[in-house]
Structures are given as structure tokens and as C-alpha cells.
Amino acid sequence: MKPHVRFLLLIPLLAAACSRNAAPGSPEHLQAVAQTVLDKQQYTAWFDSKENHQRREETFGDKTYRVMHLPAALLALREVGAAAPDTARKAAEEHYSDLEYFRLEISGTANGSELLKSGAVDASEYNRRLTYSSFGMQKDLSIVTSSGASIPCAIFQFERSFDVAPVARFLIAFDKAQLATAEKFSFVLDDRLFGNGLIKFPYTKEELQSTPQLH
């Protein structure tokens, strides 16, 4: 067989090999993810890995905004721990089932300093940021569906990191029933904390539902 004919025969094989490593978020990838069964440790690790298609990231200046969807199963597993029996985990999962949870993480580059202090000219600006992060930010977070409907934030919690790392984390939840009707939507933050304005993180219903199965 001539060499170029042999090379031509290799093309379908290469294409098949490539399709196994489908791009994150593609229908093939989502299908593969949904069929994956992981043990408790692998399941938790998957959400922090680059394989997780439910992570979104945007950088503006020296601030990076990361959004991650947190399914009820993950929250329940983290709450009861890997050693807990499945019945306890299932009960905890039920507790989280009415809402759709997300984690928003804002990080900066100021090493060893609290994020809210970065660029703050005085103590009053720091205090204003702190109050806003604890109470005011909730109204600046929403989900906007492709039909233009806006779903307000139902639960909001600011996790302060003090001087451990220049990171601020927020746990946010939206009504699952309202979200269930939207095929496409965006997690929207109107950033008044660092003045970066409207920031959008798009999701599809399929992306949100495609998570690995817990063994």
C-alpha cells in the first residue's frame, strides 16, 4: 500500500480519537460527563478540576471573577462528609433541592492581604466595601434568562477570608422552579465592589444538568 493511501486511512481513526476529547461544554462532552460514575473523592475533585464545564471565569484589570455551579449532591456530600452513610447524604441533598446554588469567587493579586483592602484609599472605603459585600451585593446579583426574565437571588452569603488570601467568596442561590423553565440564561453580577460594571456568565440548562453521577 502506498504511504499516502495509508495516511488517508488514518484520518478517520484520528478523528475518532479527537472526538473522545471533545471540547468542554460540547454536546459530546456533556453526554460523556453525564455518563461518568465517580466515587465520593473523585466526585468532589471533579468540580475543582478543569474538566468541570460549569466553571466560568472573567478577568478585568487585576480582578478575576469565577463562577461555579454547585449541585445539591456536591453540597450534601461536603456537608455530611465522605464517611457518612448514603441515607444521611440523601437527606442532606433533599435539603438543597429547592434552590440552584452557585459560588462566586473574586480574587486579586495583592498577596497576603484581604481582597476588600486592595485599592481602598482609607478605612471608610474598606468599611463601605465590607458592608456592601455582607448586605448590599445581593441585589446586584441575578439570573437573566434568554427571554429577558430576571430571577433575583434567594440566598446570599459572604465568606470573608480576612488576611489569609486576596479572595472573597459568595454563596448564592436562585429558585430552582423559576430557573427550570429557562433553556439558556446568564448569571449576572453588577460589580459595584470594584466598579467593573455588568459581568455575565452564560449557561445552558443542559450544561447545568450534566454532572457526573455519584457512585
Place this chain on the structure above:
Amino acid sequence: MWNKYAIPLALVLALGSIGFALYEKMSTPHIAYVRIKDVFEGFDMKKEMEAKYVRENTSTQHALDSMALLLQVQSTSLQATVSPEPEAVNRFQLCRNSYFSQQQQAGTDQQSRLSTYNSQITTRMMQYVREYGKANGYTCILGDDGNGSLMYAGDAIDLTIPVIRYLNERYSGQKK
């Protein structure tokens, strides 16, 4: 004999041409421009921030209108009374002062919000244009602000439409 050298010679010439074309492409500055006003107007973030600004102003104006109506009612009532009580006059004056103070504050807030929003939109626009330029191999993208800083540029290097498209895709989070 010629046949023996023809293929290697053709290969050398082809590689040389490709190399030269690549060198030309890399060494020639790749310059384009955008019409800043059109990009700004076409940017979805500007449209959304504008709608938000109008919403916020309308809400403030409604509160001021309610206060103005209350003042008008009080004023009519005071004018209808032959000898109004000093306490009622004082209350009216306090309300009027509060109204003017809030009206002034609303004007200042409005200006401050406008300036903040404009700055946020411009910063974002510049970041996305920089990304577009880098991703598409431009040496520089000039901004035509219509004030004569860019005297002439041909339509062939006008990136306004593709840049608006990129900005809106990027803003909606669809493109990275």
C-alpha cells in the same frame, strides 16, 4: 538532467516564497481603525447600562415628584388659611428645604452615576478591543473619535462592524 533538478528546485522556490510571504506578513505593521462613537453606541453593555441609568433616574424622579405634590398640597392649604399657624408654616418650610436639598443631591448622584457608567463601559470596550487586536494579529487598532485625530483611513481597514460583533459576543460571555 533537468527532470532530476526540477522537483527539488520547485520545492526550494515554493518554500522560499512561503518564507518570504511569512516574513512580509510578520514584518509589515498590521494597522486598522474603529469609529469609536459607533463602537460605543453598538456595544450592548452601553445599551444595558443606559437602560439601568434611566430606570434609576426615573425611580428618583418619582420620589421627588411625590414630595413636590405634597409640598403643593401644603402650600395650597396654607394660602387658603387667613392666618396660618406658625408651626404649619415651619413644617412647610422644612419640607421645602428638604425637597430642594434632595433635588440637588439627586442631580449630583445622577452626574456621578453617569460618569461611573461611562468609565465602566469605556474600560470594558478598550479591554475587548485589545483582546480582539491580539487575537487577530493587529499591530495597532486606532480609534477614530471624529475630532481629527485620525485624518484619513480607507474602508478596507475599518474594523468597526467586526469589533462591535466581537464586543457583544464577548460581553454576553459567549466568546473567550
